[in-house]
Amino acid sequence: MPGLPATSWAVLGLLSYGEELSGYDLKKWSDWSLRFFYWSPSFSQIYGELKRLEKAGFATSRMVAQETGTRDKRVYRITDEGMTAVRTWARTAPVDPPVLKHGPMLRLWLGHLLEPEQMREVLGKHREFAESMRRRAEADVSGAESEEAWKYPMLTLKWAERYYASERDLADAMLADIEELEARGRSEAPEPGTRP
Template sequence: MPGLPPNAYALLGLLVFDANSSESGGMTGYELKQRADFTLRYYWVSPAMSQIYSELRRLATEGYVAEVAGEGATRYRVTPGGAEALQSWLFEGEVGFPILKHPVALRLLMGRLSTPEHLQGMLGEHLDDLAERRADLQGVRDMLGDDHARRYAALVADWGLAYYDSETRIVTDLRERLESMD
């Protein structure tokens, strides 16, 4: 199994989904970035444009993607070897445990250097951000509907919605606890 970084597998997955489209002529790096921003951002860090192009170069060198001839920007398609590498990663790769990088939690950890009012404001802003992200994701979930071909994406969207609901409950509780600490 190839030792690719998770972003490479994410791009292969996006290209595999695109390959299943009847009108697919491959995707440009820009189109992959747009698709990543629309889909990955709810549960994975969407790669920067520079990361996308460096991963596409790596994947092309490894034979996992091929450039599609045409006019304009370079388009990429997943190769059979790329689809096989993605399958190997899905079935044989170690899943790993998620790494929580939470800037709000990090700042709260250092709360004794701040003020209760500032921390309350920070947590309040985080609640607003959660509500906005949840509404965005609800729109995606509504768009996915109950289409059998999109059932796994719908499961992930449902997971994300439950995550936002849980995070909202946690932060609301933290604000109440912070208030009682005054």
């Protein structure tokens, strides 16, 4: 297997659905799918990966004329070699375990340095974010159901919907745990005027 970074394989995977796509299209598709479970590369990263894939012979490009007054656009298509490579990578490359990089959890870990209200605010914002992502994934599931080629990406969107629902529920559970810690602290506090 060629030593391509995972982002190259993700971009090549987007092209594997058989359509000619511009860099702009690839960014939209990654925002609709990859961002829920991997990440959505920036435009500059997408164009850099497309150059790498063309150099490796895994993609080709051509210019397509646009309406009068607008620039022509470059569209990309996967090659037979690219399809073979991404299929081989998907079937044989080791699957890396997910790496958890969780900002709210880091803040919770440092909760002794925050006021309880600050910690509740961090968890409340995380809950809102998780619910927002869950709703977006749910909406994208319904949009992907009509496309036969998107049956497996639709399953990843369902996974994302369930994942963000669990993140929302975990934030609720952590908020309840903070309340419990505070209640326990109040009940264990010495009465005013008495020695600890």
